[in-house]
Amino acid sequence: MERRLTVGSLIKNKQRMEIAEFPSTMQSVIKIKQNNRPFQLLPISNELLLDIALKQEIPLDYKCRKGTCGRCAVEVLEGQNLLYRRTKRELEKSQNVNMRLACQARIK
Numbered sequence: 067m068e069r070r071l072t073v074g075s076l077i078k079n080k081q082r083m084e085i086a087e088f089p090s091t092m093q094s095v096i097k098i099k100q101n102n103r104p105f106q107l108l109p110i111s112n113e114l115l116l117d118i119a120l121k122q123e124i125p126l127d128y129k130c131r132k133g134t135c136g137r138c139a140v141e142v143l144e145g146q147n148l149l150y151r152r153t154k155r156e157l158e159k160s161q162n163v164n165m166r167l168a169c170q171a172r173i174k
């Protein structure tokens with residue numbers, strides 16, 4: 067069967083391409099800073115910030131993984147809305163709403 071191209075079909079294809087490209091340019095990222103080093107990571111639903119960082123080879127400092135030592139503390143620069151509320155342990159560690167314990171902060 068021969069495929070016929072018309073001006074209208076070419077315009078529709080162009081519009082589809084632009085829409086398909088839209089999500090990749092708008093992909094959410096979480097920007098954090100630890101010990102004055104900025105990092106960006108891609109969120110994965112229901113995972114801990116620390117686990118995502120390590121999977122993405124972001125060398126975050128951490129120790130206990132229980133929310134007690136505070137070594138995994140990061141400042142969230144962007145993407146706070148992608149995280150669940152601060153846990154009880156996080157509230158005990160800091161009053162700063164942008165400071166999160168990477169071992170406790172979970173992605174929505």
Ligand code: FES
Binds near residue numbers: 128130134167168
């Ligand atoms: S690793 Fe100790 S509080 Fe997160």
